[in-house]
Amino acid sequence: MTAQEQDETIEDSPVGWVAEHVRRYVQTDGADGDTFYGVPSLLLTTRGRRSGKLRRTALMYGRDGDNHLLVASNGGASKHPAWYLNLSADPTVEVQVGAERFTGQARTATAEERVRLWPVMTKVFPTYARYQKGTDREIPVVVIERAPGRAL
Secondary structure, three states, X not given: OOHHHHHOOEEEOOOHHXXXXXXXXXXXXXXXXXXXXXXXXXXXXXXXXXXXXXXXXXXEOEEEOOEXXXXXXXXXXXXXXXXXXXXXXXXXXXXXXXXXXXXXXXXXXXXXXXXXXXHHHHHHOOHHHHHHHOOOOOOOEEEEEEEXXXXX
């Protein structure tokens, strides 16, 4: 993060239960909130594609080696979630996993990668499979690669 970005206020999800999850996660440095109903959870901060503001949300995640995996399910809705649209416009993201914070580069998994990674994520959270069956869009799998030497 640049010095300017460090001075910026981060806006948490406007969804009440997500904002509460984020609040607990931040207040306890990840001790409370690093799982959500038994599923690993992280905090993702993106830059708003229209507002330019920093936006933070809590998401379930999986792992593929050193990379973190997210699913842009939006609960199976027909549209992508705002956080996915934001990182598609600006792939530099900040991630907090427990007490650890780092900068990463996010990207949508390629078609070939998705074939391998989708089952990883449906094992983490089986409901993703139901979400995919209920929508016409292909739900993206996002790969976050740690930016070398850019820990917070």
